[in-house]
Amino acid sequence: TIVLYKTGWGFDRQVSEDEAAIRLQVVRTAENWLGANEKDGSHRRIIDIYNAHAPLPRGYAVTYEDAWCAAFDSGLTDIIPPECGCEPQIQLFQQMDAWEEADGYVPLPGDVIFYHWGCRELGDCSGWSDHVGIVVGTKGPFIKVIEGNKNNAVSYRITLVDAPGIRGYGLPDYESRV
Numbered sequence: 001t002i003v004l005y006k007t008g009w010g011f012d013r014q015v016s017e018d019e020a021a022i023r024l025q026v027v028r029t030a031e032n033w034l035g036a037n038e039k040d041g042s043h044r045r046i047i048d049i050y051n052a053h054a055p056l057p058r059g060y061a062v063t064y065e066d067a068w069c070a071a072f073d074s075g076l077t078d079i080i081p082p083e084c085g086c087e088p089q090i091q092l093f094q095q096m097d098a099w100e101e102a103d104g105y106v107p108l109p110g111d112v113i114f115y116h117w118g119c120r121e122l123g124d125c126s127g128w129s130d131h132v133g134i135v136v137g138t139k140g141p142f143i144k145v146i147e148g149n150k151n152n153a154v155s156y157r158i159t160l161v162d163a164p165g166i167r168g169y170g171l172p173d174y175e176s177r178v
Helices: 017-031 044-051 086-095
Strands: 112-115 131-139 142-150 153-160 166-170
Touching: 017 131, 017 142, 086 112, 086 131, 086 166
Parallel strands: none
Antiparallel strands: 112 131, 112 166, 131 142, 142 153
């Protein structure tokens, strides 16, 4: 079954209904934070939740002034490694054999997308990752992503599947949660 989510943003390929439900739970958890921002301080709760991890990744507590996109947490720390830095989180996904950087990869809802804004041309983007988000779904050649700390708030981004600047994807093992 190919599952569509909300307004047609959905799955590009088949997954089990149980896996789809867990993936969509991650997306909904992220969407519950839509609008949280630095201006009114509502982003602080996201950072507080991240800082409640014991032990803290790398022993570092994120401050309210730090970039906080990677601290945007799903709660599924067994399959999405908690980390406050994009590149260290990529390394954790690589260690879990859960990393994809093929240019033509079409992500599924709940996949973790990493960017390197310095990549401006098509082809392999291998630079240092400087931003991260959670894939909401795909529609045709587009990906809808929810991101923490996008312009200092939790908000959506729509991008092309093969857009320059996509560093790669962390692929949580949702099947292991079924």
